[in-house]
Amino acid sequence: MSQIWKDYQEQHKERFLNEMMDLLRIPSISARSEHKEDMYKCAEAVKASLLATGCGKAEVMETGGHPVVYGEKLLIRPNLQYWFMVTTMCSPWNHWKNGKPLRLNRL
Amino acid sequence: MQPVEPLEEWKTPPFEPTIIDGKVFARGSADDKGQFYMHVKAMEIMANTNTMITNIKFIIEGEEEVGSSNLGKFVAANKELLKADVILISDSSLLSMDTPSLDTGVRGLSYIEVEVTAANRDLHSGIYGGAVANPIVVLSKMIAACHDENNHVTIPGFYDDADITSEEERALINKAPFNEKEYKSDIGVKELWGEKGFTTYERTGIRPTLELNGIWGGYQGEGSKTVLPAKASAKISARLVPSQNSEKMTKLLLDYFNNAGPSCVTVRAFEHHGGEPYVTPITSKGYISASKALETTFGKEVIPVRSGGSIPICNTLEKELGIKIIFMGFGLDSDGLHSPNEKYNIENYFKGIETIPYFHKFFAE
Structure with missing residues (x-):
């Protein structure tokens, strides 16, 4: 299993890095009200990334403050293991052209 | 993310990620966009190699740096949606690339x-x-x-x-290697400072x-x-x-x-905002799986450490969802979190992506 993972990562290394750097380009500073729009822009970008990576579902959800992004990839198996991760909001997605994420084409 | 001031101290613009010497310089690189995104890419690897054996749910929030007050309400209102066996958070640091570690608590x-x-x-x-x-x-x-x-x-x-930490736990905390000279020179201080009677790790972990x-x-x-x-x-x-x-x-x-x-x-x-401290047991299945995952990719023993930082939502998450949190971070304390010139080492980013699939594998076993 480890070799398959390693090979896949090796093949896609450059893209993995570029995608992460694209996220860093949106100034989603949570403490500053002038960046409120950036928080949404960022949330939409994260949602797009989750969908492009294979999540069956990804949504930007309201919280009363800054939005959260929920995404899931569930296997259709009887013995389900659930996980979930909490991290801080990420940034923008520079892959949009004509309203479609370019990443979809690359995957 | 945190604000970027003082802007004049940034050597590269905070929102124009720049690679220098194998490090990505940008606000949010290590805290926490770079770390959160490792999970997305780890999932891609598992999904595209047909090796995904666990269900994954993501919650990516935007208020961690300002107290997560709204996320608490969101979690309480969406318990069914967020039902899970374990929670994984990557918003912490390794002791070093030679000394892999897992945080066991946040202040x-x-x-x-x-x-x-x-x-x-x-x-x-x-x-x-x-x-x-x-x-x-x-x-x-x-x-x-x-x-x-x-x-x-x-x-x-x-x-x-x-809480008064037991002598045994203090001994464990102090087992982690600490290079005082490197620590000082990295942040440019002449000498260390802190509460008398405690070591640096104790000052930032248990006090x-x-x-x-x-x-x-x-x-x-x-x-x-x-x-x-x-x-x-x-x-x-x-x-x-x-x-x-x-x-x-x-x-x-x-x-x-x-x-x-x-x-x-x-x-x-x-x-302003606040958050409760949180400690996770090192005997849980989640902790053991994370420890095994790091051991596999680093080839070294994994040391449990108490983090000095805070993730305000932890306590609420466990209370509302009844599940344990595992802190599996791949940053370094020297990443400049909240400071000018924040960076994330590319090596750490890829190491994280490499390690995360093993966590899923071991947890599902």
């Missing part, structure tokens, strides 16, 4: 602001100086009185609910601390202006350990500062 936080007012306006320092209290002097004295000569916090009740985050007042523009300021302010926070409670500590700090000023000034203290 809590109380955050207040204190404003000291004397006159009803800024005054001419020649006409009024010496005759009216200067809020900057008063505030400075109030702040200076908060630590004694051994750097213990002097605020009455500050340590009351702090509550009080920090001044910002202080301002009076004229700060170019050149000089002779003024006796009307106001001075400071942002003050405390990092908390189990079994301290953020709300209780915030109240303690507010009461203390509201009553700490002399009668010649008016003090107004008010609260």
